[in-house]
Amino acid sequence: MEHHHHHESHAVTDSLYKIFIVCIALNLLFVFIEAIVGFVYNSLGLLSDAGHNLSDVFSLMLALIAFRLARHPASLHFTYGYKKATILISLLNAVILLVAVGAIVIESVYRLRNATDVSGEAIGWTAGAGIVINGLTTWLLMKDRKADLNVNGAFLHMLMDTLVSVGVVVSGVIISFTDWVWIDSAVSLVIAVIILVSTYRLLKESLFLSLDAVPEGVDMEKLKHDISETSGVAGWHHLHVWAISTTENAATLHVVLGDLSAMERVKTELKEAFRKNGVSHCTIECEQAGNVCKEMECCP
Template structure:
């Protein structure tokens, strides 16, 4: 027997908010995506490695906006006979692809920077400055567009933080362009490029680590399985717990299944509701499937794993 909590999209108000968020995300994506193309072109035209490195960072903004839109558009599509969990994993797949692409670009930037340290190349600082200034303006506009939804949507908040972080990269390129313009030190360009890469890579690694953990159906970050097991065991009427599994379909939606052994005389329905309530209140796990069994029905192998 099992008990589950099913929380849907949340009615008209939620759909209206999701629609408004999608609209703002769409505008921000159009702005950022257009500038990304312009910055890549500018990086090669003006021979600026710093612009190329910042473009890689801008790519994270575009990816974050796309992921947020996917979570709203595709993620809300209903499950069907082929995909019983729906389409929510699109968000994770897009994030993993983004992280791997960023690592590839970062390696290219570092290799190119080393080469430019050995053999400095001329950089058109004025063009570099203009492109970076436009990028700063695009970031500020995108942040303004996303401000309204960042308090109500974790996806929008994530995209907002990505744009905010990229603003730092644009400021770095502007400073580098000014330094080259007034000193002629072309080595500043690869230095800024590497610094931006060092700024982006730690967050890229965290993104890749978290997405891999979701794809491997690992225990979500912030949840300690030992504490969760102890909380279930401490629930009145519970004699033991086994076949305990905790995973997430996305970075936000956590699920749990467990086999609970009842104490003598305990009511199965009451125990299931109590365990589900504990998981919701203490760990924020709303999607639960709890199977109860009497003391004589307990599985012999408590470490059995379901695929």
Template sequence: MAHDHAGEAGHSHDHTAGANAKMLTWALGLTATYLVAEVIGGFVFNSLALLSDAAHMLTDVAALIIALMAIKLGGKSADDKRTFGYRRFEILAAAFNAVLLFCIAIYVFVEAIKRFNAPQEVQSWGMMIVAAIGLAVNFISMRLLMSGKDASFNVKGAYLEVWADMIGSVGVILGALAIKFTGFTWIDPIVAVGIGLWVLPRTWILLRDTTNVLLEGVPAGLTLGEIRSEIAALPGVAGLHDLHVWSTSNEEISCTVHVVLQSDADGDSTRTAVQAMLRDKHRIEHSTVQTERSEAPCDGQEHLHQ
């Protein structure tokens, strides 16, 4: 049995984590400061749209804090208790953040229904000024997080929420202008609901992806059947079973497989070829390949045979 792990990967992850932490810290400072201002503005100007945007901003702050914690814990070395390390904490944190956002959306929808039944006076100019400040803050935060969004579920989650909040700020500004020139205060809860409907599909995608990781599903973009066929087509391979592909985070994909050798095949060469194919074609740096001369089930278990 052989084990292959790219030595540069951990070094690269350290640099990525450090850069992400710096960007997250700046974004957190900006977002937390504006959150306080938006909550105050929401109550002072009696705007549900502002409070809805502030609720989403609260999840932004939570996402940024959790993401920073995930980077700190994720950097801890593996130990005898957690042999894969702590990187999956990032996945748990992202899933929690998605659930929190669903709860906030439900609150906003309920409050909007109340305001449809009992319209309330809204100070549109104040609402628009606060939203304009929020638009600038969200844009800066989004730019800070953009470069790290594809390397981390939590950075991606924070980026999506900040991006959605930026669109929300635009919606609040347009709503404030509409209220100012028409006097229709029911526009305010409509904008609030619109913000919620805008962000929920993206939240569902994040929850779906993190759940797949927690269930040790095949990572997005990979097909188990395709990988099985490619391994089977390599020289020296007579068959394979026990093929598993999963990830502990969206950065680290792992694979284990039992390869049955042809009668004249060299075990080391075949194993090296399998690991090279997994690494070069599918970016699977962490692979464990066991070679054997027969396809007999291991440990009394029944296996899937090629």
């Protein structure tokens, strides 16, 4: 039996690490400013957008935590290190966001029935600053978004939030010219829907991964096909694929060989097949035809 550990490069350069620190600081500062202006000028749109920006801060921090945990050495008690913690943190973040969305929706419906005066100018200028900050963060992350899934996720999150800030600016302009104060609550509902859509995906993925489901990036049908088509493989069973963290996947496999002399070549080809299908860690056990394990309950 072979234990193959193919470690993909998740090293974070000092420059990228500093970029994340700057992005977190900028967005956290803007969250406080937007929340204060929202309270002062009674704008639910700004308050809900502040909550959305706070989710961006969480997203950036999660990516940063993932980088740190990926570097943490394994121990006798935690043989994979603390990589699984990235999945659990994502699950907690999703639950918190769902609670926030519920609060936004309840308050928005109340405001629609009981409209209050809001300052269109304050909303417009504050959200305009959000476009600048979110746009700058998106630009900073753009260069390295293909280097790591966490970076790409943070990039997409910030890009979406930039578009949301544009929507809030539009509501501020409309209120300034029409006094349609209900637009503020309507925009907050739209923001809540956007957060809900993104949170649902986060909740689904993190919940499934915490239950050791097959990660979305792994095509099991293609992986099965590649294994079956590997020359020298007479059969296979006990294929299991799960996530070690939000960026690394693992698998186990039993293969039946007609000729054990081809074992090393078959292993090499199977490792490549796993790697191409997004699995960086795999444990492969080879068995000779006619001497197959008897536990076939989980076998295809």
